[in-house]
Amino acid sequence: MTPLELWYPFHQPARDPAPIRIVRGEGAYLYTDDGRRLVDGISSWWTNLHGHNHPRIMAAIAEQTRRLDHVLLAGFTHEPVEKLAAGLGRVLPPNLTRIFFSDDGSTAVEVALKMAVQFWHNTGRPAKRRIVALENGYHGDTVGAMSVGDDSVFNEAFGSMLFPVERAHSAYCYQCPVGKKRESCRIDCADHLNEILERGHDEIAAVIVEPLLQGAGGMIVHPIEFLQKVREACSRWDVLLIADEVFTGFGRTGRMFACQHAGVEPELMCLSKGITGGVMALGATAATERIYQAFVGAEPDRTFYHGHSFTGNPLACAAANASLEIFETEPVFERIAASEAIHRERLAALRGHPAVGDTRQLGTIAAVEVATPDAGYTSSVKTSLYRFFLDKGILLRPLGNVVYLVPPYIIPPDELHRAWDAIAEALHSVLRM
Ligand SMILES: Cc1ncc(COP(=O)(O)O)c(C=O)c1O
Known part of the structure; x- marks a missing residue:
């Protein structure tokens, strides 16, 4: 008997990297079976609020x-x-x-x-x-x-x-x-x-x-x-x-x-x-x-x-x-305000960047619309940016040419800054593409 193979959502096997095996979650982090630690910059499809495996919820x-x-x-x-x-x-x-x-x-x-x-x-x-x-x-x-x-x-x-x-x-x-x-x-x-x-x-x-x-x-x-x-x-x-x-x-x-x-x-x-x-x-x-x-x-x-x-x-x-x-x-809204402030500061620094078409923010949600000729969900920059962020240990899944951050509310400020550093660096590489 052959074991069933998984059919993954929103996944194109002919193009997308193989799924990453996660064995543990804690706070803002996901841990892979080969020992890597990823920052969950999108709260696992915008779901996670208080961090993975919050003891009270578990x-x-x-x-x-x-x-x-x-x-x-x-x-x-x-x-x-x-x-x-x-x-x-x-x-x-x-x-x-x-x-x-x-x-x-x-x-x-x-x-x-x-x-x-x-x-x-x-x-x-x-x-x-x-x-x-x-x-x-x-x-x-x-x-x-x-x-x-x-x-x-x-x-x-x-x-x-x-x-x-x-x-x-x-x-x-x-x-x-x-x-x-x-x-x-x-x-x-x-x-x-x-x-x-x-x-x-x-x-x-x-x-x-x-x-x-x-x-x-x-x-x-x-x-x-x-x-x-x-x-x-x-x-x-x-x-x-x-x-x-x-x-x-x-x-x-x-x-x-x-x-x-x-x-x-x-x-x-x-x-x-x-x-x-x-x-x-x-x-x-x-x-x-x-x-x-x-x-x-x-x-x-x-x-x-x-x-x-x-x-x-x-x-x-x-x-x-x-x-x-x-x-x-818990001081949930103070945590939200802390992420909000970091987003605001980092987005302001990106305004006027030649690869940036638009910047947007509401609360803990921040986005950069990359200026590309093929804007939209199927934009060619999507997969290369996704891989770029993963190599840096950060899970971000751009919506086509829109790179965004939706972190869990408990994300440590230095990790949020690290994610923004990666975005800034990625924008330079977009210019070189
Ligand atoms: C605004 C909105 N409505 C509905 C949905 C669908 O939710 P689900 O994926 O849990 O079916 C989503 C998912 O991203 C969403 O963003």
Whole structure:
């Protein structure tokens, strides 16, 4: 019998280096089986918050394994999931009163989209079933999540199976969609969304956005006013706002949730990645009471018929509860501020560099858009930069020509500086390519 070979995600065996075997994680570091230590500069796909193998989270999971591994959440409940609902209630915007658990970021998005469409169905306006999303958006790899994500090499093969979505401009100031300069613009790009809603609000259920920061689309940071204008347009035209905080949630942007920078409250919010401190798979969709109440009633088609086998898994909830306790007992936001300050200083030093097209930052997320003729996810600089950083003992996975840092909050300042030194050095080599 031949053993099964692994099929790795986002991996092209004809081009990409062989996967690196990791045997241990601790703090900001990953240790390889050949004795190397890598700095996890991207928090293992933006998930890890408090460092790998944080003792409190690991102990909480171990403790939970002694009591209850798993139980379905249909008709049953348990203490870790109830505790997590209470804990999230203390940090989420106050208009969000209900929380629905799933497995990951993509399912958190699928749930939000389905809730939005069924909300209007249940409230007697079934024609409101279309979704509006933003250019450069990314919301996951399942079919609904791909549909709302912008066209890209990721979803090119599946065009025929995606549902149609109207796409509004995003505030990508470096390549302004309406040809303005940030210094003098009045967030004119947001008018496009308003026009779409004015024209189609009778048929539009929801607008979905990654608030303030579009991650996989290239770490695009939006002005706060853009999100405020999105909120205003949704309220004006009676359309639900879905905030996909899968990446931006849990402190990444310097506030617990990105929406809070703008004082914006969405009707639905998607969470995952950092919810468990980045340790276990868990997704969640938070909703307002108005949305939840539309699903309550004796008619058979009122119910939200959606649930995944591992919805609200007790081990994942135990990890998430421990992560929230870390927020309450450790100086998490001081750590975030320390990384933020280093990013700011190092990005300022790179501005004007001939290989730098744009620099962007929000909280612990910092990005450099390298000026190359082949900009985009498939840019030729991607793989060479990835290898360059690995040789220096730093895990960074450029999004095409966008090099970014999203470190765990506990990254030691000298390690963060070392990562920036490597980026500065890499930019010199880009010039020589
Ligand atoms: C904003 C956003 N939404 C959804 C997802 C999908 O999450 P997952 O990979 O856990 O399915 C991602 C993943 O990167 C994301 O950045």
